[in-house]
Each structure stands twice: as structure tokens, then as C-alpha cells.
Amino acid sequence: MSSPVLDLFSSFVLIDRTSVQPIYLQVSQQVINAVQRGYLLVGTKLPGTRALSEVLQVHRKTVIAIYDELDAQGWVEVRPNKGTFVINQSQQVKLDKPYEKLISLAKYPTHTGFVFRESTILDNPFESSDCSLIFNDGQPDIRLTQMQHLSRWYSASMKRKHNLKRLIRHQMEGSEYFREQLSNYLNFSRGLHISKNNLLITRSVEMSLYIISQILLSKGDQVLVGDLSMFSANMVFQKMGARVRTIPIDESGINIDYIRTHFKPGEIRMVYVTPHHHYPTTVTLSAQKRITLLQLAREYGFLIVEDDYDYDFQYEQTAVMPLASGDIDGMVVYVGSFGKSLAPAFRTGFVVAPDNLIAEMRKYLGIIDRQGDVIMEQALGEMIEEGEIHRHLKKSLKVYRERRDLFCEILETRFNGRVAFQKPSGGLALWTTWDKRFSLFQIANLCRNEDLFIPKNLLYQNNTLSAMRLGFGHLNETEIEQALEILWKCMDSVNAIPPVR
Structure with missing residues (x-):
């Protein structure tokens, strides 16, 4: 007859055997989550390694690795001849004198008590966003990596x-x-x-x-x-x-x-x-x-x-x-x-x-x-x-070439000559030049509202230049079509500024 704790494990533990993450880490993280949510209470005795291995249908050594990981992170305590128990992670470990008392700072200082040189030159120029689609300056697609x-x-x-x-x-x-x-x-x-x-x-x-x-x-x-x-x-x-x-x-x-x-x-x-x-x-x-x-x-x-x-x-x-x-x-x-x-x-x-x-x-x-x-x-x-590098690069280049060709084809047909570019012989980005009467920053802001993020470091606009560097390598074909469709709609909704006479 299974114990209530074993029944709990079978209810909240889900193992993905196709994942690259080791099983012992998958289970360890789910046990920690169960403790945090109150499914496993402090003081609960965990099942034996043989019993849990049968419930989870894993090797007993995997269960031992799970308990070792939980012990190392301070979520359980292994008591000789008694078993493995869930403990309160916030409880203090008793130390031998004279280090019995621990010094605790209520709040870590936010500023130093001394003066130091601050660099404005090295300020981070990159922006981040939670948009689903993002243009970058020409980065590869890690999804192509095995x-x-x-x-x-x-x-x-x-x-x-x-x-x-x-x-x-x-x-x-x-x-x-x-x-x-x-x-x-x-x-x-x-x-x-x-x-x-x-x-x-x-x-x-x-x-x-x-x-x-x-x-x-x-x-x-x-x-x-x-x-x-x-x-x-x-x-x-x-x-x-x-x-x-x-x-x-x-x-x-x-x-x-x-x-x-x-x-x-x-x-x-x-x-x-x-x-x-x-x-x-x-x-x-x-x-x-x-x-x-x-x-x-x-x-x-x-x-x-x-x-x-x-x-x-x-x-x-x-x-x-x-x-x-x-x-x-x-x-x-x-x-x-x-x-x-x-x-x-x-x-x-x-x-x-x-x-x-x-x-x-x-x-x-x-x-x-x-x-x-x-x-x-x-x-x-x-x-x-x-020769693994050569084989991987050869496969990747075929994909990137197809993405470049699709990107250029859509720009040429959909944008009706309103954006000028030269098909690059290599690399993972295109240099596009725009009508100077358009505000690229306004277009970028509109795109952001449509779930497409164009960082400011990709925009080049002054009195003599209006251009964007648009990376295509990290986007698959569907994402390229979606991103350029959003870019087209936002550009089309912006009224060009009349030229100064």
C-alpha cells in the first residue's frame, strides 16, 4: 500500500525524458517547488530511495542523486538510521563558538562610502524588450545549433x-x-x-x-x-x-x-x-x-x-x-x-x-x-x-542564404521601392536606407506597440542619413514575414514630413 507522500510525488512530479536537462535536476526542482507551495511540509519524511525509484520509474541511483542535490541546496536533511526529512531552509545552522552569533545586515548599502571614477563612455548602448519579434544587428540563430x-x-x-x-x-x-x-x-x-x-x-x-x-x-x-x-x-x-x-x-x-x-x-x-x-x-x-x-x-x-x-x-x-x-x-x-x-x-x-x-x-x-x-x-x-565545424557551418549557411533571399524579396516587392538596399554577399544583416522625411524613431515606437522591437542602436538618422541595419539571421521564414509585415504597416501609417522649401 503506497504512502500519502508517495502519492504526492506521483501527482506533482512530471519527468520529460526528451529534455536535455538531467532527470535528477528536473525532479529536484519540482520537489523544491512543492515545498515552496506547501505541498510538502517542513518535517515531512521523504520516501526511501527504492520506493521512490519504483514510483518515478527511474534508477535508484537517480533518486540518490535527487536527494543529494536537495541536501546540497539545504532543502532536506539526511538523518542517519532515520531517513530524509524536509527542513526549513531559513533555519540557522548551529556553529561552534566563538562564531555562534551571525551578523545580519538589515539592508545592504546602495552607495559606496567613497568616491570613484564613473565612465559615461562605457554606458551600455543596448536596449531590451519582451516583444515576441525583435530585430538585431545581425546575430545567428542558436536554434540551428544541435x-x-x-x-x-x-x-x-x-x-x-x-x-x-x-x-x-x-x-x-x-x-x-x-x-x-x-x-x-x-x-x-x-x-x-x-x-x-x-x-x-x-x-x-x-x-x-x-x-x-x-x-x-x-x-x-x-x-x-x-x-x-x-x-x-x-x-x-x-x-x-x-x-x-x-x-x-x-x-x-x-x-x-x-x-x-x-x-x-x-x-x-x-x-x-x-x-x-x-x-x-x-x-x-x-x-x-x-x-x-x-x-x-x-x-x-x-x-x-x-x-x-x-x-x-x-x-x-x-x-x-x-x-x-x-x-x-x-x-x-x-x-x-x-x-x-x-x-x-x-x-x-x-x-x-x-x-x-x-x-x-x-x-x-x-x-x-x-x-x-x-x-x-x-x-x-x-x-x-x-570536420564538425565545417559540416555545421555548411548546413547553417544554406539556411541563412534562404533567409537573406526571402528578406530581400519581401523588401523589394512589399515595400514598393520606398526602402533602398543592396543584397549583401554575406553576413546576417541588411543595410536599408529610407526616405529622410520619415522619422525612423516614430516607426520603431509604432512597431513596439505591435510586438516588434527595433533597438535604437539599429537606427541611423540625421540631416544627411536615414537608415536601419536589420538582422535577419535569427529569424525563421515565418518570423521574417511577420516582422516585415509589421514594419510595413507602421511605415505606411506614418505621414512623411514635407520637405523644407
Whole structure:
């Protein structure tokens, strides 16, 4: 005859055997919820592990893991020879003297009692919303990632004894195996000629730019960026005290001639470019301009920071190689991210540079991120070596190309020429230009009321420009159609401002 507690368990515990979450965690969370709701009262004796395993139809070891998890979180207490009991999580654990009395603060201070420097430059420019549909600046769709497959790679890497030994030692350079595999991958896919000694592994592109700026920039140095540029990079440069100057942009990228006519040799410290798909306009820096920029760097003595933020997303048969592939004078520092098509936790940043600069960067990385994620890097290295990255990217590119084509088709047919754009050869976003008489901010506000969120950082509107950068990669076909339909309706409902005469 089953006990009332066993009957309770069968009523509130629901196991999803198709979920990636382990069963013991599913049940543990449901038991905690039952205690919080009062279904299981404090002092209740929980069933034995054999009896509960039969009710839940799981292995007895799973039930033991459930009770261990509840005990670790302080929801139950295991009493020898008596059983497992629900306890009040708020009850104090008795401590031996002289630490018997616990000091409790009624309220933690909201402000410091001392003065510190606050940065306005590094204020977060991103907005958030609970809208069902959201445009971003060109992010991949993590739904295309086979999470179970990724978890198997990570789990297998975690279980290998030689990898566990690496966790004990500090790895300032990261996984040597991953750097070897990544250097091979970059040489094959981007035409580079590097070894593992030319690679620095970081957590993100932003961390890479921060370390580069710490070493290569001083207060007052002139940094040239595109007239429209990656705002996160500009923030890092300005935080270092650099003078950020802009270069005009045309249909083939930044205007290289502008540098020669407005600056003299020695006046420029750094030129920051996103040549593959210029951010935010998505135009590609022409081959002739690439050659001219490399020659100008050698002549003027400035370094080039090349940010190849979305190189992996190319839809054409012929790819334009990075500036770094043609650099023979050591003037280019190449920055990128690896695994962007995977889930965010599986992505990593990297820097490619001559040996002596990488050696100096490792000193700074040792302060910021001394240990790194050795297991993750090992798993990514194995995915490169086994060809898993190539297979996943090939499948994803097919989907993203179809989404790009659909996005462009709807813009062309539904918007009746009221929005101008060029179909990008790669990347996950479109650069759209609008009639200057429309208020893009008003359109964005109307879209928000219709459950479509367009962040302000995607809107570019001033006296000379009216444009939006609209990401399509994270939206499936149905979502693309819904989002553009809302955008069309909101645009159509806004009365254009008459031109000034």
C-alpha cells in the first residue's frame, strides 16, 4: 500500500525524458517547488530511495542523486538510521563558538562610502524588450545549433583524463591543441600563414580590442574609423584616451584617398576597419583599396586593426581574403571570433599578430583571464579536427542564404521601392536606407506597440542619413514575414514630413 507522500510525488512530479536537462535536476526542482507551495511540509519524511525509484520509474541511483542535490541546496536533511526529512531552509545552522552569533545586515548599502571614477563612455548602448519579434544587428540563430550534439563534444572532452590534468595547471596561453587546430583552420579558410604562436585566445572580440588598446594606444593617439563604425570598438578606443577620427565611406568601403589628403606620415597611430562587411553598411572593401591601405600603412607607419566579425557567413563562391593574408610587413592585427554559428557559450575570440606582439598580449591576458576555458577549447579543437565545424557551418549557411533571399524579396516587392538596399554577399544583416522625411524613431515606437522591437542602436538618422541595419539571421521564414509585415504597416501609417522649401 503506497504512502500519502508517495502519492504526492506521483501527482506533482512530471519527468520529460526528451529534455536535455538531467532527470535528477528536473525532479529536484519540482520537489523544491512543492515545498515552496506547501505541498510538502517542513518535517515531512521523504520516501526511501527504492520506493521512490519504483514510483518515478527511474534508477535508484537517480533518486540518490535527487536527494543529494536537495541536501546540497539545504532543502532536506539526511538523518542517519532515520531517513530524509524536509527542513526549513531559513533555519540557522548551529556553529561552534566563538562564531555562534551571525551578523545580519538589515539592508545592504546602495552607495559606496567613497568616491570613484564613473565612465559615461562605457554606458551600455543596448536596449531590451519582451516583444515576441525583435530585430538585431545581425546575430545567428542558436536554434540551428544541435545543443545535444555540442554537449556530447563537451562532455567527452571533460571525461578525458589528460584534459582534467590541464585544469590543475594555469593555462595562460590557452589550450595548445586548440591553438594548433585554429591556426590550421584560419590558414585554410582565410589564406593566412600563421602558427599557434601567432594566436591569442580571448573570450570575445571586445576583450581582444581592449588588450590591443592597452598595449598599442596612448592618450592622444589618433585612431581612424569609418564614418559609421562599430560602436563597441569606438568605446574601447575612447576609453583609452585616443582621439577617434572618422573616414568617409562609399560603395566600396572606407575612402583610402581621404587618409592621404588629410593626414601626414606619423600622425596616425591606428586604422580600425571591418573590410569584409563594413559595419554597419555591409559593403566590402575592394581589392584595390586593400592593397592601397597596406601600402599606406607601411608608408605612414600606422597599424591596421582588422575586425573580421562575420567572415564565416559568406554566400558567394569567391571569398575576399582578409588584409592579414597579404600583410608581409607586420602592420596588421587581425581580430575575429570563432564558433559564432554555435551557441553563445561555445564562441571564443582570437587575435592574430606577429610573435612579439602576441607574447606581450599574453601578459595582459594573464591578468584578465588567466585560466581560460581549457575544456571548451579542447572540445572546439576536436570539432575542427573532426570536420564538425565545417559540416555545421555548411548546413547553417544554406539556411541563412534562404533567409537573406526571402528578406530581400519581401523588401523589394512589399515595400514598393520606398526602402533602398543592396543584397549583401554575406553576413546576417541588411543595410536599408529610407526616405529622410520619415522619422525612423516614430516607426520603431509604432512597431513596439505591435510586438516588434527595433533597438535604437539599429537606427541611423540625421540631416544627411536615414537608415536601419536589420538582422535577419535569427529569424525563421515565418518570423521574417511577420516582422516585415509589421514594419510595413507602421511605415505606411506614418505621414512623411514635407520637405523644407
